[in-house]
Structures are given as C-alpha cells and as structure tokens.
Amino acid sequence: MAIDISEDSDARSEMNDALSKMKDAGLERKDARFEVNDGSMSKLVKHYRRIFKIDEIVDDVVLHWYSGALLLGFFITFNAWIAKKSTTLAGAEAGNNVCWPIFQNCRDYIWLSGLPEGYSQTSVFMAMFGVMLGCVYGMYRKKWDLVHFGILLLFIVKFYFSALTNESGNYDYYHNAFCIIYLFFGHKKFFAQLTLVFFYFLSVATKIHPSWVLGQYFTALKTGLPFVPYGAEIVATNFLMVMEMVGAWFLLSKNKILQRSAFTFFVIFHLYSGILVEYRYPATVLPPLLILFGPFFKKPEIPPIDFRSIPGWSFMAGFLVLQMIPHMIPGDEKLTLEGNFYGLFMFEANHQCYGKFTDGDGKKVSDFLSTAANERCDPYRHWFRAKHRFCKNPNSVYGFVMNHSINGDPFREIVNVPNICTLTYRPFTHNEWIKDETEAPMVGRPRQNGYGFYSVVRR
Amino acid sequence: MKNINELPIIDLHLSQNEPAKLNETQELVLPYLTHVETTYWIAWWGVLAYLVVRFILLPFFRKVTLRSAKRSGSGNLDSRTSDRVASQSRRESRIGEHKDRQ
Numbered sequence: 001m002a003i004d005i006s007e008d009s010d011a012r013s014e015m016n017d018a019l020s021k022m023k024d025a026g027l028e029r030k031d032a033r034f035e036v037n038d039g040s041m042s043k044l045v046k047h048y049r050r051i052f053k054i055d056e057i058v059d060d061v062v063l064h065w066y067s068g069a070l071l072l073g074f075f076i077t078f079n080a081w082i083a084k085k086s087t088t089l090a091g092a093e094a095g096n097n098v099c100w101p102i103f104q105n106c107r108d109y110i111w112l113s114g115l116p117e118g119y120s121q122t123s124v125f126m127a128m129f130g131v132m133l134g135c136v137y138g139m140y141r142k143k144w145d146l147v148h149f150g151i152l153l154l155f156i157v158k159f160y161f162s163a164l165t166n167e168s169g170n171y172d173y174y175h176n177a178f179c180i181i182y183l184f185f186g187h188k189k190f191f192a193q194l195t196l197v198f199f200y201f202l203s204v205a206t207k208i209h210p211s212w213v214l215g216q217y218f219t220a221l222k223t224g225l226p227f228v229p230y231g232a233e234i235v236a237t238n239f240l241m242v243m244e245m246v247g248a249w250f251l252l253s254k255n256k257i258l259q260r261s262a263f264t265f266f267v268i269f270h271l272y273s274g275i276l277v278e279y280r281y282p283a284t285v286l287p288p289l290l291i292l293f294g295p296f297f298k299k300p301e302i303p304p305i306d307f308r309s310i311p312g313w314s315f316m317a318g319f320l321v322l323q324m325i326p327h328m329i330p331g332d333e334k335l336t337l338e339g340n341f342y343g344l345f346m347f348e349a350n351h352q353c354y355g356k357f358t359d360g361d362g363k364k365v366s367d368f369l370s371t372a373a374n375e376r377c378d379p380y381r382h383w384f385r386a387k388h389r390f391c392k393n394p395n396s397v398y399g400f401v402m403n404h405s406i407n408g409d410p411f412r413e414i415v416n417v418p419n420i421c422t423l424t425y426r427p428f429t430h431n432e433w434i435k436d437e438t439e440a441p442m443v444g445r446p447r448q449n450g451y452g453f454y455s456v457v458r459r
Numbered sequence: 460m461k462n463i464n465e466l467p468i469i470d471l472h473l474s475q476n477e478p479a480k481l482n483e484t485q486e487l488v489l490p491y492l493t494h495v496e497t498t499y500w501i502a503w504w505g506v507l508a509y510l511v512v513r514f515i516l517l518p519f520f521r522k523v524t525l526r527s528a529k530r531s532g533s534g535n536l537d538s539r540t541s542d543r544v545a546s547q548s549r550r551e552s553r554i555g556e557h558k559d560r561q
Contacts, residue, residue: 201506208499214488220479231482245503249510303514305522313515320507354471371471403469408479410466444469447476
C-alpha cells in the first residue's frame, strides 16, 4: 500500500500546532485565574502564605494527604479529650488533674466546665469539630491556606489542653511534632519524613535498658509478648531495637528494595503494636508513614542546607536534647520517673506499685496500688495529687510511702517521707526525697502483671 | 543486701499469677548486660554521628567552600567546582541546540 508521506507529515504538524495552541490557551487561562486570585488576595493572606510557607503545601500532593493525616490525629485526640475531667474546673477541684513538672501552677489556667457541671468544654470541642469540617471542605476546594489556618487553630487548642495535664501519651508527642513541622517550618515534607525516622531512632534511647535488652517488660507480663513463644522475647525486642536504630533510616533510602522492605516492616510493626496499644497510636503514626514513605515515595529528598531549613534542624536537635534529659538525671529514670516524660517513653518499663499516705499520727488516710504495666507509677503524680488534696492548711503534716517495681524486679521503697506538704519537685534534677536504685531498699517480689489501665485502684 | 528469693511475694490482687522471674535465655545474657547496653549506646551515637557528618556537616562545608570560592573569583575555583560549572554549561548548550532544532 502506497502512503503519501508528505501529506501524513503535514497532518501531523497541523495536529501538533493545534495541540500546542490548546495547551497555550489552557496555560493562559490558568495564569489569568492566578492573576485574579492575586489581585483580590489581601495583603494579610499573602503574608500568611509567605510566613507559613503555604506554597510548599499547594504544590505537593504528599502534603495534601498529610494534612488529612493530621486532621485524623486531631479527631482521635479530641474524641478522647472531650469528656476529660482533668481539664475542667470541677475535675481540678476533685484532684483529677496533675500539672506538668515544668508548669506546676497549671490549675490557675483552667476555666472550662465539662458535663454535667457545664457546657463550655464540650462547646469548645464541638467548635473544633466544625473547624475540622472546614478543613475537609478546604481540602475539597484545594484552599490550602484555609486548611493550614484550620489546623493552626486546632493545634492551638490542643496545645492549651496538653499544657493543663501531664496525661499526654507519646502519640501526642508524634502528632504535635508533625503539626509543628506542617504549620511553621520550611521544607515541610523533608522534615516530616525525617521526624518520623528520627523518632524511631530516638525511641531506642529509652529502650537501652533491661526492659528491652533482656525483654523483661514482656516476660513480666502474664500474657507475654503477643504471638512470640516464651523464651524468645529477647530476640524479638532486640530485633526491633536494631530495626529502629538502623533499619528506620532505610525508609529514606534511594534503593527501592531496601526502602520498601523498611516500609513494610514498620507498617507491620504498627499493626502488631496495636494488639497492645489499641487504635490511637497506630492511627496517629501509620497514616503519616503510609503517606510519606508509601506509594507517593519516589526518591529521597536531599537534606536541605539553607536558611529556610534552620528551624527544622534546630527542632531535630531539640528532640535529641529532650531525649537525653532523663539520662542526665542521676538514677534509673524508669524507677524514679524523673525526666522520663521529656522525650519518647513508650514501653520504657513494666510498672507495678503500691503505697499510702498517712496523717500526722501515722494513721492511713489514702492508699493506692497499680498492677497495670503501662500505668507509670510516677511518684511526682501521687505527690502532686496528695499535696493539693491534703495540704490546704499550711501546718498540715502527711506522710507518704511508695513502693515501685519495674520489669518484674523487686519492689523498692522509692519514697518514704514524713511530710509531703513541705516537699517540692524539681523537674530537671534529682529530687532527694525520691530514692533511686542505689538507695531504695527492696521490700518484696512482684507477680506477673497485665497490660491495660484496668487494674489501678485508688482509695 | 537481701537475697531476692528471701523477699516476700507482694500479691496486689494477682495471687493467681506466677511470681515474675527471668527465663533461661535472659539468665544467659544477664552477666553481659552492661556490655550489651554499652554496645548499644556506642552504636546509637555512632549511627547518629555518621548521619550528621555525612548528610549535614559535609554538605554544609562543601557549600560554604563553594560559596567562598565563587566570591573570591573563578580563578580560585577548585578542579571539582570548575568541572561542575563546565558540565553545567555543556548541558545548557545541549538544551539550547535541542530547542533550536525544534
């Protein structure tokens, strides 16, 4: 069959011309739309976009999905907090609230009332529900400055409630870090990826302890480590430590096989960990992991070394310092709990404790016990609650004895003081009234315990 | 110091559970625990130091050197920098030629 080549090439060039005209027209329309937007955009919005580096979010589909992951984190957190007593006036008066050691007068800033005393706390949380819906609408309309502003509001509210009580778990540490990077820093995607990997790495610092090196956390549990045969716990715990210390960095590898292997490992790890920690931790960490290192991950970002990256790098250095604080305070922080909450502390030790408060005559006025492995038996918490309950009269005298066991090791009498009302708690140094493993006498042996908050008894 | 086995067992409503104790594997590792922990710490700091040097400090110093070399004039550029500049200009000229052909 004869083909007229010249005619064919003419037709092709005409088609190419038409296509390029269409493309140009499309680009012009797009430019015009931006011009209209730029024209009507107020100075405030322009400044907002510049200060918070919204352009990075606009241009990156990974950060679009990441915004959704942050919203999910807020939803899960606020769902758990909406009925929380410890952040309400009545709760604080009833002694439910424990302030952070670095902010011991936090009760002065509690002003909300929860059900059944009032509606203000639930109103705030429902307003935040509305903000979350607004963010979803912003995502649908691709209004990323609106989404960013909504997440900023949610973060401010979360920060307020977090400051009022030291009940926050490590999932909040993750979520807060993810939010801060998304909201305030340049190179958002890179630092979000680095934070996740760095947190795996930092978490090893709290695991270098018999809890994990010997696997004692899990052998002290009656039910052991899920699906791991008795005696093999030590292999599983050390394998995870090595993976978190070295393997996690391969999430950022340009070698596809290594990157995908590390990714698969950590996905399985989070699903597995949920058997113990339930939904909240996997729901906070898994979505960012899937978004940042899953199907969207093409090649690693080059670590930025520029002016814009200074806050991000400083933030990472800050995490390292926070993680080191408990190691700088004398004594085993798993036993004394001094400085334990500044860094990552998940599964740092299996706890059991019991103790009592006595009046000036030595008569018991209150006691407590906990056999829940994850109830941390922090002497500061018991002291703080009791001080606010008993020491309203300046001349009050109340004694305090507390025995604490970690990882199935003997109970040690870590506190035995004649008067809690005269004590103070220093957040960054060792407190003499809390005895460490070298001073605290052994008083008994524990039995194997369980995981969960259900075995805590206070009277 | 008291022998641990002589200590009384504290039940805390857990009388149906066995007293917590180390298993055989743990007993085996226990004498070397301090060494293992030290090794972990050395490895941990080692990994961190390697990554900081490899991905932050070296690129930073390279950048600073490059910038100071540029500032002091192209005559002072080291061979690597001049190679990079040359390859960049070659790439740009190739792109230009390609565009011209189109």
